[in-house]
Amino acid sequence: MRKLYLNVLAISCVCVFVSGQDQDFGKVQMKVSKVAGNVYMLEGAGGNIGASVGEDGIVIVDDQYAPLAEKIQAALKGITDKPLRFIINTHYHFDHTGGNAFFQKQAPIIAHDNVRKRLEEGGTAGNLGAVKFEHKPQSKDALPIITFDHDVTVHLNGEDIRALHFPSGHTDGDSVIFFPKSNVVHMGDDFVTYGFPFVDLSGGGSVQGMISALEAIMPKLPPDVKVIPGHGPVSNLDDVRRYVSMLKDTKSVVEAGIKQGKSLDQLKQENVLAQWQK
16 A cells, blocks of 8 residues: 555656756855754755854755765855864765765764665665666765764754654654754755655655654644755745645545555546645
8 A cells, every 4th residue: 555655646746856967066056044043054956955053163964966065065164164073964865965975074974874874785766656766885985984773962053963863754764953052953855845755665764654753753843943854945843734734645545545446547547646736
């Protein structure tokens, strides 16, 4: 049932995953915006970057594609001349970790155990629908050198920056990063604003895991927290709640069709997810 649901979802998905070879990174411009407190968001191509900037230096969350590393570096220098102290990966996908080798020459990378494992081993990321891509085993210098199982805290810039692992959502190595003093959270790709999610079944993800992760993290956050999504503009908890409702509703609709004995082709022809498409 889960696989059929993801097939239907993939047919309707407006997905931002494209190979780095398909993009002209020379035309990408980095956009920097202040989110709240000492946290900034950097947008270019790939996943949003969160950055804690203060007297102790810089902590970044994710680092987009490898060819953008120097542009990201320049954007950070436009904010402060303080050094980079840590990089945190929310998950292993190359649109969030492509700059690892470049930035780890300056500071150590922190990530969940499974992020290091998947970066080291390589393989095929994807689901049973339209979204699949190969990721090559990464070199030693691109691998996180500090890993954790459940959570880790970085004490810098007056923040107790917490990375919390939630299993089997977008992937099996997902972390949500909370900046409590600034009242900002980076959700990684467990929350995006482009529409239906990409769930990496090959990478240990699941729709129910994504729902469970978001339902677990929301009560732990202040009601007015600023939310940095994996992709898309800064959001709030109401946006996350609507996203969770969409996941539950679409899952229920497909499950109802399956119980009625409908095939994938029938569900696609009926366009059962039309009302949730953007």
